[in-house]
Amino acid sequence: MTTQLQVPSPPPVGAVQEPTSRLARLATWQKLLMYGLAFLALLSLVRVVSGAAQLTSSGTAEAALIAAIPIGLAGLAGLWSERAGVVNIGLEGMMILGTFGAGWIGWQYGPWPGVVAAIGFGVFGGLIHAVATVTFGVDHIVSGVAINILGLGITQYLAGTFLTGTPGGGSKQSPPIANIGSVSVPGLPNALESIEDRQWFFVSDLAGIVRGLTTSVNYLTIIAIVLVIATFFVLWRTPFGLRLRSCGEAPYAAESLGVNVYLYKYVAVLISGALSGLGGAYLAIVAASNYRDGQTAGRGFIGLAAMIFGNWRPGGLAAGAGLFGYTDGLQLRDNTAVHALLLLAALLCLVGLVVLLIRRRWFGALLTAIFGAGALIWYLGTDTLPPQLTSATPYVTTLVVLALASQRLRMPKADGLIYRRGAGH
Amino acid sequence: MRNALKIATALAAGALVLAGCGSSSTPATPGGSENPSETSSAPTSDLKVGLAYDIGGRGDQSFNDAAARGLDKAKDEFGVQAQELEAQNGETDAQKEERLRTLADGGYNPIVAIGFAYSGPVGKVAKEYPDVNFAIVDDAANDLPNLANLVFAENEGSFLVGVIAAEASKSGNVGFIGGVNVPLIQKFQAGFDAGAKAQNSSIKLQDKYLTEPPDFGGFNDPAKGKTTAKGMYDKGTDVVFAAAGGSGSGVFEAAKAAGAWAIGVDSDQYLTAAPAVKDVILTSMIKKVDVAVYDFIKSVVDGSPLTGTTTFDLKNDGVGYSTSNPAVEPYTAKADEFAQKIISGEITVPTTP
Numbered sequence: 063m064t065t066q067l068q069v070p071s072p073p074p075v076g077a078v079q080e081p082t083s084r085l086a087r088l089a090t091w092q093k094l095l096m097y098g099l100a101f102l103a104l105l106s107l108v109r110v111v112s113g114a115a116q117l118t119s120s121g122t123a124e125a126a127l128i129a130a131i132p133i134g135l136a137g138l139a140g141l142w143s144e145r146a147g148v149v150n151i152g153l154e155g156m157m158i159l160g161t162f163g164a165g166w167i168g169w170q171y172g173p174w175p176g177v178v179a180a181i182g183f184g185v186f187g188g189l190i191h192a193v194a195t196v197t198f199g200v201d202h203i204v205s206g207v208a209i210n211i212l213g214l215g216i217t218q219y220l221a222g223t224f225l226t227g228t229p230g231g232g233s234k235q236s237p238p239i240a241n242i243g244s245v246s247v248p249g250l251p252n253a254l255e256s257i258e259d260r261q262w263f264f265v266s267d268l269a270g271i272v273r274g275l276t277t278s279v280n281y282l283t284i285i286a287i288v289l290v291i292a293t294f295f296v297l298w299r300t301p302f303g304l305r306l307r308s309c310g311e312a313p314y315a316a317e318s319l320g321v322n323v324y325l326y327k328y329v330a331v332l333i334s335g336a337l338s339g340l341g342g343a344y345l346a347i348v349a350a351s352n353y354r355d356g357q358t359a360g361r362g363f364i365g366l367a368a369m370i371f372g373n374w375r376p377g378g379l380a381a382g383a384g385l386f387g388y389t390d391g392l393q394l395r396d397n398t399a400v401h402a403l404l405l406l407a408a409l410l411c412l413v414g415l416v417v418l419l420i421r422r423r424w425f426g427a428l429l430t431a432i433f434g435a436g437a438l439i440w441y442l443g444t445d446t447l448p449p450q451l452t453s454a455t456p457y458v459t460t461l462v463v464l465a466l467a468s469q470r471l472r473m474p475k476a477d478g479l480i481y482r483r484g485a486g487h
Numbered sequence: 488m489r490n491a492l493k494i495a496t497a498l499a500a501g502a503l504v505l506a507g508c509g510s511s512s513t514p515a516t517p518g519g520s521e522n523p524s525e526t527s528s529a530p531t532s533d534l535k536v537g538l539a540y541d542i543g544g545r546g547d548q549s550f551n552d553a554a555a556r557g558l559d560k561a562k563d564e565f566g567v568q569a570q571e572l573e574a575q576n577g578e579t580d581a582q583k584e585e586r587l588r589t590l591a592d593g594g595y596n597p598i599v600a601i602g603f604a605y606s607g608p609v610g611k612v613a614k615e616y617p618d619v620n621f622a623i624v625d626d627a628a629n630d631l632p633n634l635a636n637l638v639f640a641e642n643e644g645s646f647l648v649g650v651i652a653a654e655a656s657k658s659g660n661v662g663f664i665g666g667v668n669v670p671l672i673q674k675f676q677a678g679f680d681a682g683a684k685a686q687n688s689s690i691k692l693q694d695k696y697l698t699e700p701p702d703f704g705g706f707n708d709p710a711k712g713k714t715t716a717k718g719m720y721d722k723g724t725d726v727v728f729a730a731a732g733g734s735g736s737g738v739f740e741a742a743k744a745a746g747a748w749a750i751g752v753d754s755d756q757y758l759t760a761a762p763a764v765k766d767v768i769l770t771s772m773i774k775k776v777d778v779a780v781y782d783f784i785k786s787v788v789d790g791s792p793l794t795g796t797t798t799f800d801l802k803n804d805g806v807g808y809s810t811s812n813p814a815v816e817p818y819t820a821k822a823d824e825f826a827q828k829i830i831s832g833e834i835t836v837p838t839t840p
Contacts, residue, residue, distance in 0.1 A: 237761045
């Protein structure tokens with residue numbers, strides 16, 4: 063499947079080779095920056111044409127960040143676990159445990175003890191998963207499902223016991239948790255606000271997004287972003303990370319080289335639990351300000367999807383969570399802006415069409431042209447989208463991008479396999 | 488390997504469903520355990536009341552809690568016994584039917600179903616048990632001799648808070664946040680919009696439903712409520728009416744951060760919200776589910792069970808608005824004036840936006 067799709071890329075013809083090689087000479091971050099700015103220019107164009115200011119407003123950027131981070135942390139949790147070869151669909155349950163820990167301790171002793179408690183509750187969920195899957199060799203899926211059921215049941219029981227009769231709380235929700243505090247880049251917000259208000263092409267959009275991402279940024283947000291970057295360095299740039307990943311790719315080979323596979327799997331799953339718990343804490347403390355029964359609403363599973371979307375890599379999952387968070391924040395803030403996304407889709411199809419025509423991929427070009435025309439006609443023919451579709455925007459967008467990108471995904475080789483020491487021969 | 492991933496995805500969805508089954512009986516408080524001693528002096532009735540909650544159940548600080556209050560009052564006054572069960576997000580009608588049958592088979596009579604989601608199930612199960620008295624809150628789709636439909640004129644109560652919102656708004660821009668886009672919640676929006684327009688014909692209205700059915704998570708997602716409300720406040724709204732159950736707490740947080748007003752729903756949320764946020768709750772649209780549940784149980788105790796459709800509206804004080812926050816004082820005269828017009832039939836409040 064994978065190889066078949068890579069074959070058709072034709073042997074480079076002289077004219078085509080020149081720009082590709084020039085592009086290839088750029089460093090990855092330069093390429094990403096270029097793509098990012100080009101995308102922003104498109105978005106800005108859409109904003110100017112449609113008049114949907116919320117597309118690139120600072121408020122939307124902030125909402126996107128808040129919506130993306132619980133999902134990103136859940137995805138990161140899944141990444142740690144699956145890189146060590148343990149499939150973790152118990153993320154949702156561990157996240158629920160985290161929301162309760164944050165709510166229960168957080169409303170009484172303040173947000174930071176709440177964060178610690180959430181991590182503790184998450185680690186507890188991770189420990190159950192590790193004992194079941196690593197020590198006893200239970201099927202990873204079965205254990206994960208059990209944790210999802212257990213996480214919900216335990217928290218409902220504990221909430222009924224410890225939150226009933228609290229001021230403003232009850233058996234289904236905790237009283238509000240105090241604000242955890244935030245920081246702004248000094249001087250920047252005011253300057254950017256005046257630029258954002260001018261509604262200039264590109265400049266105001268950039269200012270709006272930067273302002274949203276740099277104004278009163280929550281401490282937990284910063285921690286979450288640092289954790290994504292730290293995960294990359296720990297897993298891909300340290301001997302510890304190499305050994306951990308080897309447990310997910312070829313545990314018996316790792317074992318033959320003296321790696322204690324059980325230990326590494328335990329560490330990975332416990333970190334996974336801690337990150338899920340932190341995701342729950344973020345949801346309860348920053349996104350919502352209290353614990354509420356059922357508030358995770360499947361975000362753990364979406365985190366898992368973001369991880370697969372990101373090809374089991376931290377950068378990719380951050381992009382996946384960001385895409386989901388952006389579309390979710392946008393649809394919650396403004397219905398008309400979502401309608402403008404149709405125009406964006408049409409423009410992206412146009413870009414794709416040009417690229418495909420240059421590469422002489424006629425069939426792909428035809429499909430892209432049809433989709434692009436469809437999106438454009440839809441955009442021009444309507445003023446709003448039906449609310450059902452607006453609410454589904456994050457899911458539809460993620461699904462479409464996933465469908466286009468999923469052909470090159472590769473999961474860790476021994477992911478989900480049960481490892482028994484010494485059973486490799 | 489790829490199979491494992493497929494199974495994982497399939498089971499992920501299954502897990503949610505299972506989570507629903509697994510815990511549906513856990514939080515159900517056996518009747519009387521919360522007030523064990525209060526019945527000692529009260530008359531004891533041999534009536535066993537079954538109560539099936541909607542998602543959220545007892546403790547949701549909103550709709551279901553109001554029903555629970557009605558039940559508690561009946562327990563205190565008549566000494567009835569009760570069994571409470573609650574629904575989970577994402578469950579099917581079959582699960583709701585099973586819940587009602589469990590109560591009926593357990594000898595519970597009458598049985599009260601809380602919420603429009605029981606519409607289909609209660610119609611089916613009430614036919615199967617013609618000797619059991621059923622009641623459903625918020626639905627009037629079934630017409631059976633042993634079923635009482637207890638419905639509310641939410642649009643009338645929402646009209647009044649709409650008037651208050653329009654009057655309190657300095658920017659001339661008010662917002663409505665609904666939990667889930669279903670006809671019942673649209674009734675709130677219809678009333679609110681009409682009331683705001685009646686007070687100020689040039690008012691700007693914003694509206695948003697947090698989720699679309701069959702996803703009922705919008706009643707339980709304060710994070711979504713907070714983001715949506717912040718979006719509205721950013722766009723110039725200064726009063727937001729939240730008919731969104733448990734997501735309302737997020738709306739109150741956003742109102743506090745924006746220094747603006749929020750309006751609560753179902754119960755008087757100024758009294759039940761946390762001290763830190765209660766001051767932003769200008770008023771609440773009151774829906775006396777407790778009165779409805781109590782009245783129904785009382786009718787059964789008295790030997791003449793309610794049947795057919797009973798509407799609780801402004802006229803019989805079944806809906807209204809709260810005045811516990813002193814800040815609402817300047818606006819009550821106008822609201823009461825409109826209330827009189829609705830009661831006299833001069834104004835008919837629409838039920839769809």
